Every structure is written in structure tokens, then in C-alpha cells.
Amino acid sequence: MFRTEPGRRRGPVLALLAAASLVLTLGGCAADTVTPADARGEAKAADAARGSVDCAKVKCIALTFDAGPGKDTPRLLDILKEKNVKATFFLLGEKHVKRYPEVVKRIAGEGHEVANHTWSHRILTDLDASEVRDELSRTQDAIAKITGRKPTLMRPPQGRTDGTVSDVARELGLAQVLWSITAKDYSTEDSALIRQRVLDQAHGDGIILLHDIYGGTVPAVPGIIDELKRRGYTFVTVPQLLAPGKVEPGTVYRPEKPEQDD
Template identity: 45%
Template sequence: MTLAPAPAFAQAPKKEPVDCEQVKCIALTFDDGPGKYAGTLLDTLKKYDAKATFFLEGQYVKSRPQYVKRMVAEGHELGNHSYSHPDFTKSEAWTIRSEIQKTQDAVKKAAGVEPKLLRPPYGMADLQVSDIAAEFGMPMILWTAGSQDWSTKNVDAIQKQTLAVAKPNSIILMHDWVKQTVDGMPSLIKTLQNKGYHLVTVSDVVKKENLEPGDIFPVPEGWEK
């Protein structure tokens, strides 16, 4: 009996790392995907040699695995955003663990890797969520500012808001299921690059923070661990 070889998952060639303490960096992050416009977004990112971080929901990974495979192959970063987007602070521990594990499994099946970052749904976390994130070896990543794309759903408004909050080492919240976000991405990326920004992954931006599993960044006001 001859066993078929395991599937190969090609990854992008390693580029020289960007030192975000020496140059202007910004991390665009996309939640709730992969959305149905993810392919177009990936085409744009590739065209402009920009990297991003995708916080994926397992239910959509399962239905759109081809995009997840592309994300890895093209050098983007993957994060875990639960399987079905419940509020973890209102969930039992077993539910949180299941939501995280099912997404880890779905991503590994799709792309041969497991996410190393967790973004809890709605950005909601407490000490129980922190402890469970630590069990999975993951720091939790929130955002420094949002594009408000899910609300405005307007290309000009999304770009105006994003540029208004863009600062060195910003982590911007966006969504690849919002068509207007994807439609406006070429113009937004060109504008950011013309302002001197390198579009990088979250891990590039937070490298200097030396985050441990269970840590949260940025630290919410009043957070104690």
C-alpha cells in the first residue's frame, strides 16, 4: 500500500525584516474573514507589496480555505478570531476553548499552520479569557484605532477615518467582508506608502513589546492581570 504524500503548503520567500523602531510602520488587520472579497484584497496587497494580519473566524475558514492558503503563501499573518464570534466574556470556559481550538484546526487544515495570535470577538476579554489564551500560547491583540468600515460602508469615509488615525506602529481594525474597504484599498495603500509607511504584520509592530502568552495589547484602560 502506497501512502499519498502530505499536501505541500508553499510560503512566500522570506524578506528582510522591517525594523519598526527605525522606520514608520502600520499594521492593517482584517477581522471576521476570510470574507467573500478576500481574493481581491489579496491581489491588491500583492500588487503593492503590502503585508497584513487576518484574524479569521473558523466558520469562514472552513467555507473559504483557498483564501487562507493564499494568505500564508503570500506572507501575511494569521490570527484566531474564534469560530462563530461569541462574546468570550459572556461564555463558559469550555466554549472559549472550543471556539479557539476549532479555528486552530480549521486553519491548519486549510493552510498547514496554526495562528499564534488571538483577537477575542468584539475585543472583549477578561482574566478567564487571558488564562485560556495563555493555555494556547497566544497573546491577545486588540487595535489602536478602527476604520469604522463596518458602520460607514463608504470608500471615502473609510479612507478619511483610517488616515486620520494612522500613526507609526498603529494597529488598524478593518474587515474584508466590507466591499467598500476592499474597493478603496489601492488608494489607501498608495497614500500610506506615499506618507512613508511600511505596511507590515502585527507581529512586526509589537515585536518590541515582548508579549507573553495571555498578555493583551494594547492594554485596555483598567486592565489588571
């Protein structure tokens, strides 16, 4: 079992697999990654806060939404409440958090995880440290002003991260969360296709990437939830997926999709 702290050396085979997978999938992201299972495995149960679900024993999956809130987010929250599902929302500061403060308050109030997706969706690996800090800290402050709490998670736009981004994230108390399942809902409004793409890729310990700002996404969510529940999945937030592991600022978390999931 390798250590989860950023910058530590891990077993050579695991490190090469993680690095190769990330480069092939995301391009331009050079940071080492930690899987949910690794985070759980290294945690000390005696001093870590456990979520209400033990993902070491049940088949968990995390539903995440980027780039909102938007006009369809209240309907999404209605669906999640009806289905008794908690999700993780990576929010954009400019034109989103500022425009929909009541929706941000509702996301937090209904038990979902509120996270940071930068201020204006600039590609962080194209920026210097001060610019990365500005993109993240402005959204941290805007969310805290509404909810009373700064996020502990962030997702870099397009999943692009590097050492500078990791250093700034660590400074601001933010862990980085990538994904293993994407419907590419930015490219289609076909809700049936979005649903099928998610279902085709679903796996235990998976993190689903969707966007609550595109027209076809929210209508696809009920079918995604119903079918994955039928398959025996339990929906959790990202912190619950890692529990009893503690979120470590600066660390990049990304699930590895197995060749075959049972």
C-alpha cells in the same frame, strides 16, 4: 520599562493610563495591555527573531482584517500583492475558514499572518472557560488543517477580554491583539469615508482594524496604502511590529495613540 508578562505589576501611572484607555475605548475589557514599543523594548535581540523591518527605527503601521475570509478577500490579496504589503488576517472559523479553505491557504502562502478571530464570533467575556476554549481551539484546528500551522495571535470579538479569556489564550498559545485605528466599516459602505477615517487616525506603531467582508472596505484599501506610504509609513504584520519582541501567549497587545504623531 515595565514587564510584558500578563498579571505582573507595572508602574502605577502607566498601568492606570493603559487600563483607563482600554475601558473607555472598548468597554468590558479589563485585562492589562502591552504596546508594540514596550514589546520591542523588553526583548533581547540576541535570542529573539527579528522581522525584516526595524520598527524602532522606521514608522511602522500594521494593517489587519477581521471576520473573513469572504468573497472579496481574493481581490484584497491581489491589491496587497500589487502594493507589496503584508497584512494580518484574523479569521472566523464557521462559515469562513470552512467555506474558503483555498483562500486561507493563499493568505498563508503569500506571506500574510494568519490569526484567530474565534469560531462563531461569540463575545468571549460572556462565556465560561470551556466555551472560550471551544471558540478558539476549533478555529486553531481548522486553520492548522489547511496551513499546517496553528496561529499564535487572536483577536477577541469587539475587543472584549478578561482574565478568563487571557488564561485560555495562554493555554492555547495565543496572544491577544487589539487595535488603535478603526474605520467602523461595519457601519458604512462608503469607501471614501472608510479611507478618510483610517487616514485621520493613522499613527506610528498603529494597528488598523478593517473587515474584508463588507462591501466598501476592499475598494478603500489602495487609497489607504498609497497615502500612508506617501506619509512615510512602512506596512508590517503584527509580529513584525513587535519584533524583536516575542509574542507572549495570553498577553494583550494594544497600541497607545499619541496625542500628536509626527
